[in-house]
Amino acid sequence: MTPIIPFINKLTSSTGINPKEIHALLQDNQFRTKLIGYLESIVKLDFDWTDEPDEATIYGRDKSDHPGYQFPDYNTDAEPVHLSDWTREFEYDAKAIAVAMQTHKHTATCRKKGTACLFGFGGEGKALCPETVVDVRSGEISLKRNNAFANNHNPLIAAVTCSNHDLKPTFLSGFKSLQSMYYMTSYVSKFEDDMSDAVIMGAAWSGLERDGILLTSNDRERLNRLIVRLAYLRQSSLQFSGAQVAAMFLGIGKEGTHYTNWNFSRIMLYGFINYYESVVDEDSRVILTGCYQLSF
């Protein structure tokens, strides 16, 4: 885990605006108001962003009548459409979905490790917060919350996905960004990995012996086979769900495992440095101080 330390340093001096700079900017009144406005427009912690419908209407209607089960039909081709009408109908649907999907209801999952709710909705729910507060010293922002059981959400995402989602600002803390990166990369596949390496090693050896592979005199070949066998055993404990397998075959996103709008290519850093040093001058040295030394 050594790469983390230079990496955190990097966060404080990279191209984009970094947490430290934002903390400094928070002292500025105008910036603070703008940032609060920006965040409040994206992340909602209550359902006050539109009046219609109220919760009684949403829960009172028949379940089959819920907008989440149908494509929206806003009668757009009947007459000249007014944006205000469209917005009203859209917000009506979005709120109906958001209230149904983004209100926390205690389940077996959220009380998995003890009695208190894992997501902090225990007791009377989360503490209400009449308006967004910024702690200038710590840089912590508590967003406006008028509903004790509402999850973070955005009306537009709710309307499109018809399901629950989450949305968290991470730019105020470099640690949080890293945490979320590790969180999202650790569950790509489920491991059934309760076997220790040694058991695997033992099984590999017994397998090799059974197949008569151990009799070959060629060391290199023997080693190769051993490694393949080890990898086999280790990686056959990987688990994918059926939908994941289908996703990989269809190649959705990139390789069926992730989405990104960038392409990445790998370089052999040391090979590159050696080459550069040999080409430029025999006595030259490349000193890595930041990413800009490499981008030419």
Added chain:
Amino acid sequence: MAFISHTLLHNIVYCQLISLPISTGGTISPTALESWSGSLTVASDLRTSMKTTTSYKAFPKVLQFAVGGFADPDRGQKLSWEAQMKGMLEQSHGKFAEHEIFMFVVFNIIQRRKICLGAKLMTSRANLPRVARLLRGMDYTSVQRILATDIDTGQIHTLSNSSLRQLMETTAIANGLVRGSQQYIQNRRNEIRGLFFRFGGPKFFITINPDDMRHPLVLTLRGDVSYRWRPIVTRDFARYCQTRAKLVAQNLVLQAQFFDRIFRAVTDVLFGFGRESHVGIFGEVAAHYDIIESQGKGTLHAHGLVWTADGK
């Protein structure tokens, strides 16, 4: 005549196949699969010999005319297994997509090929001479014996043999080709780190969890463009939900396609990555990186990081 006997054989094999314990929708472990397919001589032939005819014998339900299998010699242009599977699964009749184990067996074969192709023992440069010495000095038969006694005496976590212990400590098995392996995850992390370097810290962490039991798009993907389902929704809601659940559980490809549509709608339209201006609900965006995961019931969701363009 030869063809008929062929088909007969297929049917016999298939009867054996469908009597196997199969759960669709949930997670499926390749080891369990292997034990099923291993009990069948034909399916295990498929695993080892990779002959075209064996795939016909193993899957008569989907390849009943004994044409169009993998690596068919009659095909003019060569086609990789992956490319062919993609084509098969996207067929509108859903025969390949809805088969109970066809997709899993083929996935297992491909996964195993990749393991063989890219298996490496990894160690740091400083440890390399030591590892080489340890491997050269290893007496395989005695290692086998030591491990057997260690397992018996319960010492397996500590390992009584010191050179074996050192070897396990100094090496790791790496294979960047196998999706889901440690090395693969490491590669993904490195790409995310690349984005950190380029754009600084991410601005938002998102979780998108499309609900395939609720969204009408699932039915449209199955060809229901004229709201054939709408009357059923209002008349018999319980039955509607049941039928939907069955439809989704049967067709894993449908789940993946549905997820892809919704997720791309969110990133391309709402976040604005599909527009020229790159302006969406976060303002102007620069990059996103999202990892697809599955939850307990097997459906997909994604966690992602979004970087906005700075100073705007």
